[in-house]
Amino acid sequence: MPELPEVEVARRALQEHCAGRRILRCSAADDPKVIDGVSPSQLESSLAGKTVLAAARKGKNLWLRLDSPPFPSFQFGMTGAVYIKGVELSKYKRSAVSPTEEWPSKYSKLFVELEDGVEFSFTDKRRLAKVRLLEDPESVPPISELGPDALFEPMQVDEFMNALRKKKIAIKALLLDQSFISGIGNWIADEVLYQVSFISFL
Template structure:
């Protein structure tokens, strides 16, 4: 699913290649599930002859400002993507359109030709995207209901801590709530929690100041780096969870199995004499990221209130399961 880094890469591609050019041709799909609230004919007529002034984004939404309203707005959904003919645009995980496919793609929802001959298309294979024609995209849902953009409007540590202390839901569920902070989806949430060593199911209100500091740092670093490389995952650091999470299979980091990498952080927590509660949390991170075939051990861990002796026993069971 495209998230903030992927949508920002699409916005940049439009900004760098299409701004200042006039739309000479537009083909909008007859697909009322994706093209929301306007007929394809009216949509096409509203684009023709207009000049693209800027490309804008908030969260996982993008809109094009034209020289006069209304403006096309794109909510990317699960598989929405921007393609520009002859221009390399980032291809995020499980991209629907290949270079060898027909142009424009059969999945194209909005196709545009510009006065210099350049062509671009917004596609959606799974049809969960929403494309709208709006006088002011920021004044109506979904953009008007979004929380601060994770890249453009980052919360301070103090604001984040105060906000989390009032939320009694799991931290991952809260990060996915676009009204709380916009732009973070599943892979970014998993990555920032993994790097901050916070279990996804931990209640947001129970996070310590130290955990929130780590989370704040992780959100900033993951998103800024992903945006810097235009969301090209081949450039993500090898130790990122991103490279292992999709197939849910164990992998290696720096030549070692991922479980060993996770054990190190548990050991470091013990060595630094953190509170028992934090040790338990770190241990449950191990339980969350073990492969699917270890579900029995994971459920055993996460379904119990653990004493220290049970914690050690659970650790031994996990260790044995990975040796077997």
């Protein structure tokens, strides 16, 4: 399941390889379960010809800032992933697309070709991800409902302890509450709690 590290790796890769490049063409899947609130043709026409200015992220949501709105946003769900042709995104699993693999993948939900031969694809095997086209991604759900980002806006210990006392819920449940801290999923929460218990033991 994609969690904050995977989404941040995708953001950094898109920033490095796509920012400053114009979108030549794109192809959106005819899959209304994933392509949310917009038709494939509308999504394609809204992106073609635009220049990618930056890749942004909050929690497990990612979006591209273009030279004019609307902007594409990606909620990764269980199996959402970004692939950039010929680029290895992670050292923890094979993520580079080799010349012998099908490209774009049959699981591609949005394929984008940019200047200078750069191509990327957002894929989702289980169809639990969402691709949206938004005027201002940060001002509408789900991004507007997220708490501080666990990486970019770390919470102070006193602030966390005060919230824990007020909410009176289990620590793991609080860590997984995306409106409290965004980006922490099950395995990161488990690792945090393991590290805390290990330190306490010492």
